[in-house]
Amino acid sequence: xxxxxxxxxxxxxxxxxxxxxxxxxxxxxxxxxxxxxxxxxxxxxxxxxxxxxxxxxxxxxxxxxxxxxxxxxxxxxxxxxxxxxxxxxxxxxxxxxxxxxxxxxxxxxxxxxxxxxxxxxxxxxxxxxxxxxxxxxxxxxxxxxxxxxxxxxxxxxxxxxxxxxxxxxxxxxxxxxxxxxxxxxxxxxxxxxxxxxxxxxxxxxxxxxxxxxxxxxxxxxxxxxxxxxxxxxxxxxxxxxxxx
Amino acid sequence: xxxxxxxxxxxxxxxxxxxxxxxxxxxxxxxxxxxxxxxxxxxxxxxxxxxxxxxxxxxxxxxxxxxxxxxxxxxxxxxxxxxxxxxxxxxxxxxxxxxxxxxxxxxxxxxxxxxxxxxxxxxxxxxxxxxxxxxxxxxxxxxxxxxxxxxxxxxxxxxxxxxxxxxxxxxxxxxxxxxxxxxxxxxxxxxxxxxxxxxxxxxxxxxxxxxxxxxxxxxxxxxxxxxxxxxxxxxxx
Numbered sequence: 001x002x003x004x005x006x007x008x009x010x011x012x013x014x015x016x017x018x019x020x021x022x023x024x025x026x027x028x029x030x031x032x033x034x035x036x037x038x039x040x041x042x043x044x045x046x047x048x049x050x051x052x053x054x055x056x057x058x059x060x061x062x063x064x065x066x067x068x069x070x071x072x073x074x075x076x077x078x079x080x081x082x083x084x085x086x087x088x089x090x091x092x093x094x095x096x097x098x099x100x101x102x103x104x105x106x107x108x109x110x111x112x113x114x115x116x117x118x119x120x121x122x123x124x125x126x127x128x129x130x131x132x133x134x135x136x137x138x139x140x141x142x143x144x145x146x147x148x149x150x151x152x153x154x155x156x157x158x159x160x161x162x163x164x165x166x167x168x169x170x171x172x173x174x175x176x177x178x179x180x181x182x183x184x185x186x187x188x189x190x191x192x193x194x195x196x197x198x199x200x201x202x203x204x205x206x207x208x209x210x211x212x213x214x215x216x217x218x219x220x221x222x223x224x225x226x227x228x229x230x231x232x233x234x235x236x237x238x239x240x241x242x243x244x
Numbered sequence: 245x246x247x248x249x250x251x252x253x254x255x256x257x258x259x260x261x262x263x264x265x266x267x268x269x270x271x272x273x274x275x276x277x278x279x280x281x282x283x284x285x286x287x288x289x290x291x292x293x294x295x296x297x298x299x300x301x302x303x304x305x306x307x308x309x310x311x312x313x314x315x316x317x318x319x320x321x322x323x324x325x326x327x328x329x330x331x332x333x334x335x336x337x338x339x340x341x342x343x344x345x346x347x348x349x350x351x352x353x354x355x356x357x358x359x360x361x362x363x364x365x366x367x368x369x370x371x372x373x374x375x376x377x378x379x380x381x382x383x384x385x386x387x388x389x390x391x392x393x394x395x396x397x398x399x400x401x402x403x404x405x406x407x408x409x410x411x412x413x414x415x416x417x418x419x420x421x422x423x424x425x426x427x428x429x430x431x432x433x434x435x436x437x438x439x440x441x442x443x444x445x446x447x448x449x450x451x452x453x454x455x456x457x458x459x460x461x462x463x464x465x466x467x468x469x470x471x472x473x474x475x476x477x478x479x480x481x
Contacts, residue, residue: 008346016334019371081330084298085387090319091347242300242314244259 001094009099013073014106027069027107031061031115039123054125055206056179058115058134062108062142063199064170070104070149071162078153087241096239097232100150101143108142109135129209133217137205140224144198147231154238173199178207198227248274248309249426250295250395255304257290257449264290266449267304272428272442274394277414277421279440279457280430281469287449288430289327292397295428296324309394320348323388327399329380330387333373337364337383340372341390348391358386361416363409378404385413396420398429402436414439437469445473452476 017024038057042049077083086096116134119125127134148169156162176186176194183194183204194200205220249272257265264287272278280288293299294306297314306313309321331340341355359365362382367375372383385401396417402410414436421427421441429440437443438457445453445460453460453476457469464475 004349005347008343012332012335012339012343015339016332019334080333081326081328082332085324085326085330086347088296088298088319088322088324089344089347089391090316090349242298244300 001092001098005091005095006098006102009096010102010106013100013103016073017103017107023069027065027111028114031065031111032118034061035115035119035123039119050123051126051210053179054119054123055134055210056177056203058112058119058138059141059199059202059206060174060177060179061115062112062138063145063202064166065111066104066108066142066145067149067170068163068166069107070100070146071153071156071165072149072159074100074150074153075156075159075162079157083239084243087239093236093239097150097236101146101232104146105139105143108139108146112138112142125210127210128213129211129215133209133215134206137202137209137217137221137224140221140228141199141202144202144224144228144231147228147235150235151231151238154235170199173197176200177203179203198224201227248394248424249276250306250308250313252291252295253305253307255291255294255306256302257287257294257299258302259290264449265294268449268451269304270444270451270454272426272444274424274426275421276441277417277427277429277439278442278444279437280428280444280446281434281437281473282432282446284432286446288432288446289399290449291446292324292399292428292430295395296322296397320391321394323391323393323396325381325384325388325398325401329372329384331372331380331383334371336369336371337375337386338368340383341386344387345390350390350392354390354392358389361389362386363412378406378409381405382409394425396425396427398427400430400432402429402431403433434469434473443469445476447473447477447480452480 035054035057038053039050112135116131120127120131152165152169153162156165176190176197177199183191183200186194201220201223205217208215208217251271253269255265255268256263282288290299294301295308295313297318308318311318338355341358342352345352345355359368362385364382364386367379372380381401388396402413417427417429440457442456443453443460444451455463460472464472466472466475
């Protein structure tokens, strides 16, 4: 593992991203726009519609976006031959993965800071717990999305296929994460499935932070981190120096 | 046992149920430019991949610079250029080179030197995706030169290049070989063969000749490599 190589990878990924202005704009503006849309939908209605849904959405967006961005970028790296070239150089797989995680971690932090900022300052989202914890959950979520995206990119031959993995892996998690039916009121089997999915814990954590003054989210955060680490290890296994 | 160049013994590679390389043996030594020639699909790229250590091999052994191909210690010492340029299209020429230079841990000054070698100094700030095919493959070649490799493996590096530049690049390959490197260059264009010190002719995953070009012409009694190739194929049947 070499800090020089990790930083070089992270810088390179960010430079590539910077050159793609449209993607940067989408990454930063879209989450804020979606939060605003959600707020607007509930403006004339009684009850806590926005406040109830916003924390879950703040958990979902970075996860989905980073999943897509990573699966397409790493697939490109696999198909363009640059990954093979890098692995034939003195580069550890860990250097490659950490470099990507660092770059996307930076992007996710900026993205989530904007979305959380817009929601709390302009859209009057009440956060009882510390706002920075929302950010921590969001960034972990984004890293989880990145790790899963990296893993699935090994099973896609084209960018078209990579994008198809999004509904397959992400939509069931959205359905079962407690957004539509509270997790403890799901049919028993689905409840167990929900307990095995990482997004459930991300949504739980976001909700605790917004609802409680002193939220205890360490368990949730540890689980999300464990899922992300497991996906990264699986992703590392798919980076082969030798191929058929 | 030589320590420069590489040695392939009884190499067989099976891919998708077909034998791409069949019991192939050859030696490439340091200080020479070796041409790997044959029609497209004959297994040149697979042989090169096996030497670089990115190809899963079925049988046989490949030893590179005195070590088994693919050893971690070889990663500093080999430069490899794939047929399609393996560089980042959305970075500029100089950003690409600087990135690979930091991965290799070589000084930044190498970036300028390698750009001069491939005659791209005037395009250093151009985004690679906007360059022509020939320019892109030169960026890829420049990356392979960064680490001053002891073995340079080049898969069709001169396709689509301007004849003047092509001549210059062959000059570069010979200069690198004269400095002690082993250089393996593949091509499906037979007219490049005369520029090599030695030729490996391949067909259907096997080696049909391993000679200096002039010796090959003399042995087959032909005037050019294309005819020599045909004569060898007839003989082979």
